[in-house]
Amino acid sequence: MKILIANKSHASYAEIICNTIEESAKVRGTGIARRTPEYIINKMEKGNAVIALKEEKFAGFCYIETWSHDKYVANSGLIVHPDFRNQGLAKDIKNVIFDHSRKKYPDAKIFGITTGLAVMKINYDLGYQPVTFSELTDDEAFWKGCQTCKNYDILTRTERKMCLCTGMLYDPEKKKKDRKKRELNDKTFTRLKNIKQSLFYKKERNNLD
Structure with a gap:
């Protein structure tokens, strides 16, 4: 298994990545925001994604989002293909994308919102802490991206204070202190x-x- 920093040579995997994310959301009944192949390819070309491959077969993926002029970073779209689940691959991918984010954006706060207990555990092991949504980025572009989630109405009704997702944050300054x-x-x-x-x-x- 290879976990690589993705680039434009991996563009051919964009379609299966999007399909795998969407199918996973349907199975779990969660509201993962939809992404297009063009969006995924853009992340690859900017070096803001990692991809896991077993020989040439797609196994997993995760990408980096930046907000508030790179003050906040999110590791999003973590997905493992059904053929490679229950092998610890999600944790390995998360470790690689986390290290890549820390090197590329050393001063940024890294956050995530998730409904998955397994991802929460992985984040916690990396040093993330559960936080209220008020501690996440106030960048409107981020919250606009939540509009495709089926649970978006909860956010709007609670003025972004509550959601079915859990917010988690890694603050490098706090870690230094x-x-x-x-x-x-x-x-x-x-x-x-x-x-x-x-x-x-x-x-x-x-x-x-």
Whole structure:
């Protein structure tokens, strides 16, 4: 299995990608926004997608969306062909597209909205946290893209506060702060442990004397 950064040479897979996304939505009864082959090809040509291939057979796909002048990034359209499901491929694709997003847009917040528990678990393992929709991008183009979803009326009736989807966010700035805090706590713990050990050994020597 190969998971590659897609390019224009993979354009011939656009049709099956769109069909697989649509069929998956029907089976699960969820409202995935529809995409056209032209839209998918555009993502490939910009290097904003990854594709999984078993030899030359299509196995999976995911693409990058950018919003609010690249301040927000979404890893969208994650799909695995039925012939390759239940093998951990979705997680592998998600890892690759996440790493690609972090390298290409290092300062962007990465978010996703999903109804799938499996995707929620994958996102959580990558460091995403559940958030309210108010913490996602306010770019109108993003919300316009939700209009093809059958659950769009819920968004409009709740003023974008609630939906059947769950919003999840990876904030690189918050991760940096959390990491620095952990490092500081680790250093403090190490220093206290060394002091305690030093006092213990000093006491032991005094007892021996």
